[in-house]
Amino acid sequence: MDNKNCCELCSHYIYDDEMQCDYCEINIDEDEMARSYTYSHYSCPYFHYDNEYETVNKQI
16 A cells, blocks of 8 residues: 555544544545545645654654
C-alpha cells in the first residue's frame, strides 16, 4: 500500500476523545473520499507523514 493512501500514517488523521474514534481533520468532499477508497493508485494531496521522532530530534 502506498503510504500516501494510508490514513493512519498521516499527521491530519487524529483521535477525537469525545467521539472515541480517529478521523481526518481535512475537510475533503465526498467525491474525493470515494476516489481514495476506489482507486488503489490514488494518493491523497493532503497527506503529510506524521513522524514524531523527527520532532523529538529537533528538540534535542
